[in-house]
Amino acid sequence: MAERSLVNENLVTVGRITAVYGVRGWVKVHSYTEPMENILDFSGWWLQAPGAGGQESWQPLEIDAGKRHGKGLVVHIKGVDDRDIAATFCQRDIAVAGSEMPQLEDGEYYWHQLQGLQVISQFEGREYRFGEVVRLMETGANDVMVVRGGEDGRERLIPYLPGEFITKVDLETGVIFVDWDPEF
Template sequence: MSAERAELVTVGRLTSVYGIRGWVKVHSYTEPAENILQFNQWWLQNPKSSGSGGWQPLEIDAGKRHGKGLIVHIKGVDDRDLAAQFCQRDVAVSATEMPQLDEGEFYWHQLQGLQVVSQYEGREYRFGEVVRLMETGANDVMVVRGGEDDRERLIPYLPGEFIASVDLQARQITVHWDPEF
């Protein structure tokens, strides 16, 4: 399968070299972090591209936890200088490799770009789109920008409390949120 045909999901980043034998440190976006090692086919963002374009296959032949982080070995790369060329680049996998979630659960990449509307005191307010999500420890938070008043809002992602519904087909999240907040 080519990277152009599959929807790719960014799951981590190669950050820096580790040792002298071609190992690199990985910052994983998966939860738990070790889950990134379970994916069969990794795609590495080309160094000159940014955003969603330009991916090349990356073969990993070993990976493990090291201290508080993860390290992986790139197949055929046994030199520190060569390994450095792979660093500071995003790692993605095909969306088809992602584990199936239970109904009502969503991956962050599915929520990004969705329009957020609030039903508040009998009126609908358009808050803009989810530009990213972040962990706060207590719960995840949606960063929503744009909308009628062109503000940025931080809305806790708490289904049943602030999140009324998520409709991937309509590309919309309905929230219970005061537009003044």
């Protein structure tokens, strides 16, 4: 498998190979897509290179079969029919080219587009800088942004509810405007 550095490519992490499954080269995949089977629709998988160090390095990865199994997914890596070889692919992220991601409707965003954006609250006529979105979480009821830094250095959990707490997302300026009490 040829290794290739994709520093300038727009890769989006869509899952992770977690463990081997069986003895014939199958591996378990934890998918970040919704529904989880959508990860199988992407044609060009990239696997995080082992020991990539500080610089992200990725390898092309070919899958020749994949299916739902129990509460998760299993895939077969093309040309790998041995459990020990399959184990070398485990605990590594899976990415796809951003250009493969389906187009969204206006006002909809992928999580990777929101991560790293600055969050500013315009609460009761005053502006508060809360820091940046470090990650998002699913809670069941709604998604939640984890925001760190800002004027007071606190971590905040802000529900991602457009029209209620999220007043505007501006990808060009890198800012999410929220209506959120700075005391929370």
